[in-house]
Amino acid sequence: MEDARSDNRKDAPDARMAIPKDARACFICSKHHSPEARGMAVYEDAYVVASLMIAGAEERRAYLGYAIVETKRHAPALGDLHAQEAGAVGEAMNRVSAALRKALNAEHVYAFVQGDGVPHFHMHLVPRYTGTPDRYRHPVNILQWPDAPRGGAAELEAIRDSVRAALANVDEASCGRGEPAS
Incomplete structure (x- = not known):
């Protein structure tokens, strides 16, 4: 299965982050290194991973297209992010939201943060x-x-492939729908 990094990775000197020593102790770090969860990744750069939620997949009850953008580094809240991470979260949200709309013909993508329970900032895209x-x-x-x-799993894999394909055709110019405020 193709790794999400191949088409959507930003070139950065620290793009290949080392596996933290405490990865097994952190649910999100473990997830980022789990083959099953990695297989659902649709976007990755030096600071974030965006993947489809697999909760409920075994019972065929996963909400199709539900994605999550998570920081790689332990930074539990928005205010804990450094500027590069905050920018990466914003870019990932923008690109993945546009790809979800395009791939799924969704009329809207909700974005929300719960911010509890794990030491990684994470944005839900539904x-x-x-x-x-x-x-x-x-x-x-x-x-x-x-x-x-x-x-x-089969439906999630098909959606993952569609979102990855849509991401390959999403660029910064095509994400926004309007002009910047002057």
Whole structure:
């Protein structure tokens, strides 16, 4: 299976980060080095990894297209990020959100932070599909939608491949929909 870094990695002198000595003690560090989770990565640079959420895949109940952007370094809150990490999080959110919209024909992508429980800043990206009932049109409520697109490993792999392909065609100029404020 192709590694997400091959098409979406930013060249940086420290792009190949060493595995931290305490990786086994940290859920997110362990995840970043797990073959199963790494296989769902859609974007990676020197500071962040973006991957599809696999929770519920065994029961074919994973919300399809739900992605998460996580810092590689232990930095639990937005205010703990250094400028390069904050920029990398922003770029990853922008590019992955655009790719999710394109690959899944999503009408919107919710972005939210819970910020508890793990020592890595992480941003949740959840696509809203056409036909989502009004009562589920909220970043947390959407996950409760009983008729939301859900699936297992095969569906997640197909979406991963579609998002990676969309990312290959997403550049900074095509992400934004408007002009910068003057």
